[in-house]
Amino acid sequence: MRLFSVFSIISLAVAICPPVSMAQNGGMPLPGGANAAANPNGMPPRNLPSSDTPPSLRGAGPGGNSGNLSNSGKLPQTHGQVQRVWDLTPYTGYLTKHDHPEQAVIDWILRETGTDLWFTAPFGYMNADRDKLTVYHTDEVHQMVAGIVDRFVAGDKDPQVLGLRVMTVGNPNWRSNAHLLMQHVNVDSPGMQAWLLSKENAAIVMSQLRARTDTRQVQALDLITHNGQTEKLASTRGRNYVLNVKPAPTGWPPYEPETGEIQEGYRLEISPLLSTDGRAIDCVIKAEIDQVDKLKPVELNLPLPNAQIHRARIDVPQVVSWRLHERFRWPSDMVLLLSCGVVASPERPQATVPLLNLEMITGTTAGRADALMFIEFRGRASENLTTTPLVPQMATGIGAPNRGRY
Template structure:
């Protein structure tokens, strides 16, 4: 019976690995009387080549360890079950828990001298950090997951008022709280006072609402309110070989308002924290630029250059659950088409400013 024999590695390879000290002794290397078990030649060569490749990949001074992290600062590893909340909030919503942890604890705490880790999927949040940080993360996770099967709700409204004169009419209702952004004001008031203020707005002829009616936000989950449109314009004149010898190239600017509110109840249920972010882009005007056409008669045409204004607001507020938060963003663009005075086409054409007011009302489960 014939048996195939594997070709041995070249002699040059064997000599190289012996000189480098990577190989043990093969059968040919043993002295007479040596009864030690030799390593198979092919196994030794493959192992040595793999070791050399790993050394080259790591580079000088680099080290790797398997399933081990330095814990000189007393770090521990913890796993939190977040599946009840993610199941209610929807696929991918674990990112909101991670974002809140980073905002609450500070990004620098996870990228400093102390080795740390924070990761999540749709069922678990995994944390590697010092014990004090572990307690803070546990507190935050509990705020999301407690009672997740029957989540709390928050009603969010956005109103645009033509002038800020309403502040004088409503002075008795406004109880101020601090705000960080210049030009932004915040107040808290009872539900009855908030209803009175809302009715006052709706009686005005220069008031708009985005969108019509309140938007419901779940505990820990952002509610996004948006409105806007595209503003087309002539961006460039391009020459053509065919008559008339040129064509206009059109473009469009997106202008509108996007506001998201992420409320989160405290662990004892006595207070609400909310992160409010607002992004507004509006075309103030189109600057007209006369251009000479690439034609024999040197005709003239016009291109347009948009002048755009942008507003960015980021705030975080804390207030009692039995109160309504009211935030005035100040006189900002209101590039929202609608059927009322505040968002009419005339106002958009003139790029008027509108006093934008946000209402956030907690509607907790079991509350009247």
Template sequence: MRRNPPLFASAPAATPGGVRTTAIIAIATIAMLISTESIFAQGMALPPSSVSRSQPPSTQPQGGQGGFMPRAADTPPSLQAVPNQNTGVGGPGGQLSSGGQLPRGAGQEHRVYDLRSYTGYLTSHDRPHQAVVDWIVRETGTDVWHTEPFGFMSADRDELTVYHTNEMHQVIAGIVDRFVAGDKDPQVMNLKVMTVGNPNWRSRAHALMQHVNVQSPGIQAWLLTKENAALVMNLLRQRTDVRQVQAVDLIMYNGQTEKLASTRGRNYVINVKPSPAGWPPYEPETGEIQEGYQLELSPLLSVDGRTLDCVINANIDQVDKFVPVELDLPLPNQQVHRTKIEVPQLVSWRLHERFRWPSDMVLLLSCGVVASPDRTQSAVPFLDFGAITGTTAGRADALMFVEFRGKASQNLTQVPVAPQISSRVSAPNRGRY
């Protein structure tokens, strides 16, 4: 059996140098034993990727005895560094798949579409290529870009980059051709918004209109030839309960979106709070509601100009009345201060739908008997009984005529400026599809 050598080996004592060598070996051995016992007493040393080693020396705490480092259990979780647990070759939170190559299980193809022949004309538009992306998503839907098979789409002012299946590329190519090969001159879209007090106008105009199915509940749509549209317009103008809210020619580029808004603010007492001056004891806190209509139109012509696709987004908000609520508030002298706040009663309707019709016809939309998109105001403010009573006379059949009139250069009519009384600030969102 092999025996372990002794820790202290005997050395010849013949010379003084041998004694000094033995002493040095003994001291080194004792220091090694002490260091080993300290390691076994405190546990194994932290790996280089540990929390304490990952911090730079300049950030180590200086307090404590001998540079003592607090344990992880003594450190708040928000101050603890997260150790790197990535075992793959990818970046943080992911791994490279298929050697960094894009998946092609469904036969995906990478293609680049040139947009410069379209965006080159829109020098005054900030992001003209966004319209191309919007219309592609309207045609394909959003699910095909977030589910299998894998694909992506990206665009800048010069080109559109798409990675998807061959079937999807055929759909995208058809949309892109309507931009780059279609008419690039500015077009004219005529928009008329009218209100009719009684919906019985349909009895005389029914034979002149072709009904169209609509997905939005409560919305009706018809197609009319331009001759029949003129006849229907003449029938409406003969009525005493018809009011034309808006009539405007919108100069638009193919595929771009144009906004039209007419809103006004209505103030009301939303809350009552203690007065900092002490008298009167309470003061009202007012709020504001934007009342009116907002319209967005985005037309897209076919390459031959015979068919028109148009996305219409309409929002109408109206204050029907303000409902008063009585409040009894305490006073320092044990009395009660009586005041009131107001709760708005709103009537609104929404339309966000895509229509397709021949460009030589007129689209007529009816939203039913809903809140009137425009509230009449008295010429003399003192006689404005609606503002005095807090009510709004406003139920009407809202009608919208949408007509494509061709190139702006071929229309010699003067384009009126749409009124922009006030416009609600809208946050960016992805609800435009």
């Protein structure tokens, strides 16, 4: 009678509870419903977020947060945005040897408007190819864009000549005789000074500098460039030093030096843009100067197998660097003079006789000078019968990012 009661209770429980599927691994039940058949391993479905899923990934596909799709087919017009298209072929048609001449137009628009304007409200966008520029934004932005585009498409298409002179002066007291010949210009970079000079006064100041014994001309060239395009120049050289000391694979000597190299010299980028009538010039100048001021020696005590000490020396470079990234605007019939202040000299003088080079012995460098840069617009290249010296070009990596461009 008791046995019959137990079987009756089991039968009643089976009749009340619905059957559940049993997993093959250990007999654990799978969640019920339609998702059970699609998940034989007992794992939650991929399209259902768990409690540990970050909010930004909930509702996302396998590739992460895909955002919300908009099927309205309309762009925001909360601030009266409209789309306008400019024809760039009057400018890009002349630059057949440039891969992406329209990039200069984009660069100068961003320099004029700033980058934040295109990533904040109100909504807008800009796109360009070799033939056209498309902009969607407010009327105020369109006016700024039109002013820049006109300087490209309606300006001078012929190659222009930009005279560039880089000099160093050991003592900044050259200003005493040249002060009244120059008109001071405000500069944002700390330690930087700028002046405007007439071409006659610029010739006088340059003559005064050349008469000094502490003046050295680093670079003098007539740079041929197209309106708005960026030209890059570089003059660098490597300086070796002992970076580390490591065990020698041959066993004797027990240790060998590991050398490193620092590139010292200058790198310069210039991007000039003329006004439509050619009376004013905007120029973005980016300069970098790096110099090894001194190699400080450090003695190392390294153990030997016979319990003795092996002495070696490594070098710790003391590098002096200087950076400039400024935009200037001045009348095209005047000369812009820039002073970097007393900074690392762009180039160190080489010893006439290499064996008498004291830098190899002392590890020091006499490299402080007032670096000066004369920039003069000389008009069309066809009107200037000058010979442009070969200048080492600074290589640019393929697909390099545009960060820091503006």
